[in-house]
Amino acid sequence: MSHLPSTNSDGPTKGPGSHDVDVVVVGAGFAGMYMLHRLRTHGYSVRVFEAGTDVGGTWYWNRYPGARCDVESLEYSYSFDKDLEQDWEWTERYSSQPEILAYAKHVADRFDLRSDIRFETRVEAADFDESSGLWHTRTSDATTTSSRFFVMATGCLSSTTLPDIAGIEEFGGVTVHTGQWPKEGVDLKDKRVAIIGTGSSGVQAIPVIAEQCKDLVVFQRTPQYTIPARNEPLNAARQADVKSRYREFRAANFAMPQALGSEIPKFNDSIHDVPEDERLRRFENAWERGGTLFMSSFNDVLVDESANVYAQDFVREKISEIVQDSQVAAKLTPEHIIGCKRLVIDTDYFETFNRSNVRLIDVSQDPIHQITSSGLATQEDEFEFDVLIFATGFDAMTGSILRVGITGRDGLTIQEKWSAGPRTYLGLTVPGFPNMFAISGPGSPSVLTNMIVSIEQHVEWITDCIAWLDERGASTIEALPEAEEDWVEHVNAKADRTLFPGCNSWYLGANVPGKTRVFMPLLGFPGYVRRCNQVAENDYEGFIVQ
Numbered sequence: 001m002s003h004l005p006s007t008n009s010d011g012p013t014k015g016p017g018s019h020d021v022d023v024v025v026v027g028a029g030f031a032g033m034y035m036l037h038r039l040r041t042h043g044y045s046v047r048v049f050e051a052g053t054d055v056g057g058t059w060y061w062n063r064y065p066g067a068r069c070d071v072e073s074l075e076y077s078y079s080f081d082k083d084l085e086q087d088w089e090w091t092e093r094y095s096s097q098p099e100i101l102a103y104a105k106h107v108a109d110r111f112d113l114r115s116d117i118r119f120e121t122r123v124e125a126a127d128f129d130e131s132s133g134l135w136h137t138r139t140s141d142a143t144t145t146s147s148r149f150f151v152m153a154t155g156c157l158s159s160t161t162l163p164d165i166a167g168i169e170e171f172g173g174v175t176v177h178t179g180q181w182p183k184e185g186v187d188l189k190d191k192r193v194a195i196i197g198t199g200s201s202g203v204q205a206i207p208v209i210a211e212q213c214k215d216l217v218v219f220q221r222t223p224q225y226t227i228p229a230r231n232e233p234l235n236a237a238r239q240a241d242v243k244s245r246y247r248e249f250r251a252a253n254f255a256m257p258q259a260l261g262s263e264i265p266k267f268n269d270s271i272h273d274v275p276e277d278e279r280l281r282r283f284e285n286a287w288e289r290g291g292t293l294f295m296s297s298f299n300d301v302l303v304d305e306s307a308n309v310y311a312q313d314f315v316r317e318k319i320s321e322i323v324q325d326s327q328v329a330a331k332l333t334p335e336h337i338i339g340c341k342r343l344v345i346d347t348d349y350f351e352t353f354n355r356s357n358v359r360l361i362d363v364s365q366d367p368i369h370q371i372t373s374s375g376l377a378t379q380e381d382e383f384e385f386d387v388l389i390f391a392t393g394f395d396a397m398t399g400s401i402l403r404v405g406i407t408g409r410d411g412l413t414i415q416e417k418w419s420a421g422p423r424t425y426l427g428l429t430v431p432g433f434p435n436m437f438a439i440s441g442p443g444s445p446s447v448l449t450n451m452i453v454s455i456e457q458h459v460e461w462i463t464d465c466i467a468w469l470d471e472r473g474a475s476t477i478e479a480l481p482e483a484e485e486d487w488v489e490h491v492n493a494k495a496d497r498t499l500f501p502g503c504n505s506w507y508l509g510a511n512v513p514g515k516t517r518v519f520m521p522l523l524g525f526p527g528y529v530r531r532c533n534q535v536a537e538n539d540y541e542g543f544i545v546q
């Protein structure tokens with residue numbers, strides 16, 4: 001057990017002016033939880049607001065059958081506390097949602113986090129008051145909280161989206177979104193079920209739901225490249241080995257481009273320089289090993305389209321081998337660049353389409369145009385079912401920030417500031433919004449990494465920044481417009497050297513009608529960390545400090 005001191009929120013505040021707490025944090029997922037803990041250990045008073053009834057964020061909301069992480073459990077966990085790391089035992093290579101939620105709850109208990117979290121309280125607005133230099137946060141319980149600092153820990157994938165299909169309200173059966181799955185579960189036994197969407201959530205849910213329900217109809221608009229996860233019970237010797245050298249293991253992962261997978265073989269040669277048998281052997285090994293690092297078999301699969309085609313063909317061949325009905329296999333076969341939409345990992349996804357109770361409907365040519373009281377209609381066909389599942393994703397990276405009415409200096413709102421797409425400095429701060437930070441914000445590596453590593457790096461950078469301001473008696477820090485300009489260019493330049501901008505992905509905001517297309521995450525974790533450290537070492541260059 002940790003014996004770290006705990007300060008309750010309404011305890012002493014630091015710095016100038018009268019305010020309720022030093023820091024308001026929005027969200028109690030892994031980001032908000034660690035932000036609270038870290039600030040407390042530095043003696044700051046904190047209040048966290050969370051819309052849900054408990055901690056866990058993603059793992060609180062996404063309770064759909066089959067939900068689990070795609071980063072290995074020994075890596076997808078906090079590293080900040082050595083005792084926590086040693087005490088917690090993971091049971092599978094990739095943990096299931098209930099186990100990750102249990103872990104989040106354990107962390108909340110262990111560090112007494114809940115005493116500073118207001119649950120079932122949504123942050124509706126936050127205004128920066130220039131005269132006092134304070135943020136005023138308005139919440140759904142009709143209260144306002146003043147603070148010196150305001151931290152958005154609202155998650156990159158927490159604002160669910162529903163497609164704009166007529167009649168959604170008309171459906172007489174059960175309607176549910178994977179990202180807001182009810183705590184009490186959904187009874188699927190003997191039910192006719194329909195699912196719309198074949199991204200990571202759909203791909204994880206479909207095989208499990210097919211086993212539980214009577215009939216399943218899958219409505220697919222774009223087929224997915226998915227690689228077997230090869231999930232299995234976590235080998236006890238492997239867990240003990242990693243625990244015996246956890247610092248070294250974490251440090252090695254921290255140095256990886258995606259902050260993960262340091263022990264997976266990587267190759268730094270071009271696919272064009274490798275003979276065919278070696279090329280197939282490497283892909284075959286990666287397929288058998290399972291997991292998201294399939295693309296690391298060569299150094300150019302995500303930068304050179306002709307190199308990418310080899311990887312596409314390999315997966316297409318696998319689909320044709322697994323799926324027995326050639327017409328179904330053809331519908332399941334993607335045409336786009338592999339990896340430019342987030343690569344999915346699965347358990348028995350393609351195999352599920354060999355089951356007699358599963359039907360695949362391709363809605364790319366014949367879109368869904370109407371939800372009816374008993375099912376749905378495409379232009380050419382009609383379907384009836386009892387349960388309708390939307391696995392249609394999220395307004396990623398900016399959705400949960402833009403859904404709060406945030407107003408900075410001179411009455412500028414975040415909606416106005418980001419009307420042509422998100423603009424930040426370091427993915428952490430925005431000019432015009434002093435003392436506001438976003439954890440894993442747009443322009444940071446976030447969703448292209450093991451997110452818990454990125455979250456820890458941000459939380460520690462923010463805490464150090466606040467402590468530095470106090471040490472020198474400063475009250476505000478604000479990014480400069482020219483620093484933002486350079487940063488936006490840097491993020492775009494990195495993306496433009498890859499194939500990532502080449503298809504309709506949520507990384508680009510392409511899944512939300514009307515959203516400006518901007519590649520939102522930054523590629524390359526180690527370079528990013530170096531830059532953040534350099535900024536701090538150079539007395540927060542790119543910021544105005546007063």
Ligand code: FAD
Binds near residue numbers: 049
């Ligand atoms: P979240 O966990 O999203 O928490 C944000 C919290 O903020 C939520 O609880 C929300 O209710 C709250 N909130 C938002 N707005 C408000 C408001 N206005 N007022 C009050 N509360 C608010 N990442 C990986 O690295 N590896 C994985 O394997 C992985 N698997 C994933 C699986 C799924 C199904 C999904 C959806 C995402 C996955 N991710 C994964 C990304 C995942 O979101 C992060 O790993 C991580 O959990 C994010 O933590 P967070 O605290 O930043 O955000």
Ligand code: NAP
Binds near residue numbers: 157204
């Ligand atoms: P997603 O990747 O955005 O997938 C949404 C799906 O819904 C897509 O197949 C999309 O089709 C489809 N869709 C949307 N509107 C539609 C319409 N009108 N008609 C038909 N289909 C429609 O969302 P997600 O699956 O929830 O995943 C989001 C992210 O969360 C992932 O990329 C990943 O980062 C994270 N996640 C991770 C895991 C994990 O393995 N650990 C699991 C779940 C989620 P189009 O492709 O044609 O747009």
